[in-house]
Amino acid sequence: xxxxxxxxxxxxxxxxxxxxxxxxxxxxxxxxxxxxxxxxxxxxxxxxxxxxxxxxxxxxxxxxxxxxxxxxxxxxxxxxxxxxxxxxxxxxxxxxxxxxxxxxxxxx
Numbered sequence: 001x002x003x004x005x006x007x008x009x010x011x012x013x014x015x016x017x018x019x020x021x022x023x024x025x026x027x028x029x030x031x032x033x034x035x036x037x038x039x040x041x042x043x044x045x046x047x048x049x050x051x052x053x054x055x056x057x058x059x060x061x062x063x064x065x066x067x068x069x070x071x072x073x074x075x076x077x078x079x080x081x082x083x084x085x086x087x088x089x090x091x092x093x094x095x096x097x098x099x100x101x102x103x104x105x106x107x108x
Contacts, residue, residue: 034103035059041103048086049108055083068094
């Protein structure tokens with residue numbers, strides 16, 4: 001009887017874990033927006049999944065230029081945007097080439 005209960009308990013745990021991973025794998029990727037305002041990135045660190053796009057929106061009056069090892073935005077004037085899709089897991093640092101602001105993207 002104990003073995004049967006243990007087997008059922010283990011089976012339930014396996015099914016729950018499988019459901020979690022299947023849902024995560026097939027759920028839509030959530031894109032994010034990073035706002036540039038008052039000479040800060042908000043938020044300064046973003047966690048996303050592979051395949052997600054981050055859009056930077058310049059809400060500052062100053063011009064900004066976002067650069068990293070992966071991309072370069074060019075000059076972004078007030079209300080302009082730049083978007084990049086992250087396709088590989090890892091940690092990526094970026095900064096504004098004009099003002100020195102710094103941020104980080106973690107791709108899971």
